Amino acid sequence: MHYCHSNMDKTKRVCFLLLRVLALGATIAAAIVMGTSHEKSSFFTVQFEAKFSHTSAFTYFLIVNVIGGAYSLLVLFLPTESLLCRLVIAMDVVVTMLLTSGVSAALAIAYVGKKGNSYAGWLPICGQVEGYCHQVGGALATGFAGVIIYMLILLYSLHSAINPLLC
Amino acid sequence: MHYCHSNMDKTKRVCFLLLRVLALGATIAAAIVMGTSHEKSSFFTVQFEAKFSHTSAFTYFLIVNVIGGAYSLLVLFLPTESLLCRLVIAMDVVVTMLLTSGVSAALAIAYVGKKGNSYAGWLPICGQVEGYCHQVGGALATGFAGVIIYMLILLYSLHSAINPLLC
Numbered sequence: 660m661h662y663c664h665s666n667m668d669k670t671k672r673v674c675f676l677l678l679r680v681l682a683l684g685a686t687i688a689a690a691i692v693m694g695t696s697h698e699k700s701s702f703f704t705v706q707f708e709a710k711f712s713h714t715s716a717f718t719y720f721l722i723v724n725v726i727g728g729a730y731s732l733l734v735l736f737l738p739t740e741s742l743l744c745r746l747v748i749a750m751d752v753v754v755t756m757l758l759t760s761g762v763s764a765a766l767a768i769a770y771v772g773k774k775g776n777s778y779a780g781w782l783p784i785c786g787q788v789e790g791y792c793h794q795v796g797g798a799l800a801t802g803f804a805g806v807i808i809y810m811l812i813l814l815y816s817l818h819s820a821i822n823p824l825l826c
Numbered sequence: 827m828h829y830c831h832s833n834m835d836k837t838k839r840v841c842f843l844l845l846r847v848l849a850l851g852a853t854i855a856a857a858i859v860m861g862t863s864h865e866k867s868s869f870f871t872v873q874f875e876a877k878f879s880h881t882s883a884f885t886y887f888l889i890v891n892v893i894g895g896a897y898s899l900l901v902l903f904l905p906t907e908s909l910l911c912r913l914v915i916a917m918d919v920v921v922t923m924l925l926t927s928g929v930s931a932a933l934a935i936a937y938v939g940k941k942g943n944s945y946a947g948w949l950p951i952c953g954q955v956e957g958y959c960h961q962v963g964g965a966l967a968t969g970f971a972g973v974i975i976y977m978l979i980l981l982y983s984l985h986s987a988i989n990p991l992l993c
Contacts, residue, residue, distance in 0.1 A: 713945035716934040748984055752919075756926045756977065763927035764934035767883040771935065772946065778880035779939065781948040810923065817915050817984070 671819065676735070678812050683731035685805035686758070690724035693717060693765075693798035698791035709788040716764040717795065723761035724802060727809070730754050748816050755809040762802045769795055838986065843902070845979050850898035852972035853925070857891035860884060860932075860965035865958035876955040883931040884962065890928035891969055894976070897921050915983050922976040929969045936962055 696717075697710040711717040734747060772792065775783035785792040863884075864877040878884040901914060939959065942950035952959040 709945070714943060715937060749981055752922075752977070752980055752984070755919075756922065756973075759923045759926045760930035763930035767931035767934040768938065770882060771938070771948075776881060778876070779948070779951050781938075781946070784946050806923075810919070813919055814916055817919070 675812070675815070678808055678815070679731055679735055682805055682808040682812065683728055683735070685801055685808055686724045686727035686731060689798050689802035689805055690721050690728060692794060692801060693721045693724070696791055696794040696798065698788045698794075700788050702787060707787060709784065709791040711795070714768055716768040720761040720765035720798070720802060723757045724805065727754050727758050727805060748813075751809065751813050751816060755806070755813055758802070758806045758809055762799060762806055765795075765802070766799055769799060842979070842982070845975055845982070846898055846902055849972055849975040849979065850895055850902070852968055852975055853891045853894035853898060856965050856969035856972055857888050857895060859961060859968060860888045860891070863958055863961040863965065865955045865961075867954050869954060874954060876951065876958040878962070881935055883935040887928040887932035887965070887969060890924045891972065894921055894925050894972060915980075918976065918980050918983060922973070922980055925969070925973045925976055929966065929973050932962075932969070933966055936966060 693711050697708065700707045700709070711721065730750065734750075737747070769792075771781055771783075772795075773783055773785050775781050860878050864875065867874045867876070878888065897917065901917075904914070936959075938948055938950075939962075940950055940952050942948050
């Protein structure tokens with residue numbers, strides 16, 4: 660059985676597989692770290708709970724990272740003969756855009772959570788739920804690593820597809 | 827003088843140029859609509875001003891759309907012989923990711939501005955500054971159109987570069 664990248668030479672194939680495995684690791688890790696982020700805190704007598712599902716952007720981040728992880732796993736085992744294999748670069752484009760939008764949306768909200776926005780009267784909440792904020796920060800950093808790995812995969816695929824004799 | 831897409835057949839070239847011009851229009855329009863969004867409002871005696879520059883995500887949206895617009899203009903007039911012309915697909919990838927992240931970040935904040943987030947105690951502000959909110963919404967829609975056009979350019983470039991005999 661031949662897999663998607665098996666028509667390349669050996670070094671390039673190893674490099675590609677490594678990037679795919681790293682992407683798989685980063686997206687799944689980002690999803691898990693975000694999915695387990697919650698903290699209970701009390702302010703005098705007021706109970707206060709912070710959880711990723713309270714923020715739509717964080718839920719979206721989790722979903723796109725699960726999609727990215729599932730896709731990364733799928734590509735590792737996709738046989739060369741399948742039609743999907745020919746669409747890998749196009750699907751890479753879509754997955755990269757999804758991951759980029761997930762990280763950007765979550766980062767924009769996390770920034771408000773950290774710094775607040777005095778013009779809109781939105782107070783920062785990281786002082787009350789510090790552990791939660793750190794965990795979300797970790798998820799964002801891992802998600803960002805996933806985006807960078809996907810960008811590398813995409814640029815490397817383009818380079819290989821367009822200049823097969825040069826590299 | 828030959829331009830970047832001049833080694834394609836005529837129909838394809840026209841199609842590409844049209845997409846580039848549309849992308850130029852959408853990114854510049856998004857930047858202008860966002861850049862001119864501001865509204866003054868008063869709540870009893872309290873003066874209240876809403877402006878894109880009060881929100882980092884909206885400023886980021888403006889910047890990436892200006893970059894996207896400048897790049898779209900540059901590509902239209904790039905001569906075939908230049909080194910940059912060979913990098914066009916790679917630069918398309920980067921610009922598409924930048925635009926995607928700009929729209930996503932701005933959308934995430936606009937969503938909180940519209941709906942608020944009761945868990946974090948962030949109140950919606952669109953009731954006070956409705957005109958501002960509509961204008962930001964328009965900028966986001968235009969920016970989203972720019973992202974879709976760039977995705978089409980990218981997928982179409984990939985298709986042309988990888989299967990030159992099929993299309």
